[in-house]
Amino acid sequence: EAGVTQFPSHSVIEKGQTVTLRCDPISGHDNLYWYRRVMGKEIKFLLHFVKESKQDESGMPNNRFLAERTGGTYSTLKVQPAELEDSGVYFCASSLAHPGNTIYFGEGSWLTVV
């Protein structure tokens, strides 16, 4: 069974450009999460989807970040326009019904804004 997959694995963009990260959760997982770790700091929650609905987006840093999950399958996270402080690794995760189930993470999308 495939795990959580993320694309691209690495991206280098210039300040002001747009980047779209994609996440495919484990098949059958209604819960999908985005986390990020910037500048070697802690891994922090961004938002949580249940199917196509945003359950909690309290961690989204500002309106330059837009997450979607049309159809309740894969999700995208767009950063527009990107700033230097957005550099870091963006993790996607998925799980079955929460709470109480293991949350599985992808390999991450490593973003560098120059």
Add this chain to the structure above:
Amino acid sequence: SQQGEEDPQALSIQEGENATMNCSYKTSINNLQWYRQNSGRGLVHLILIRSNEREKHSGRLRVTLDTSKKSSSLLITASRAADTASYFCATDANTDKLIFGTGTRLQVFP
């Protein structure tokens, strides 16, 4: 407020030795999970322990949970060079999101 703090921040040991990492948190939880991250890679789930459990084993891993002290420990026995990685605890704090600790960087020398 920061939920999880791990101790030590860094740990260096020789192969065959045991490694113990500790995690403290601040609020009540449903579950606590431990993850490993190899350099430049993603987060690998190691073990989940529920708030009503006190100890759990998985292979060479042993996790304990003390809800009265709001702390957990991860013990890796007979460590191997391949165990070199960063280890994170994460709690759910009765919400849908995980709160991660700062992580412990483990270096196992051959």
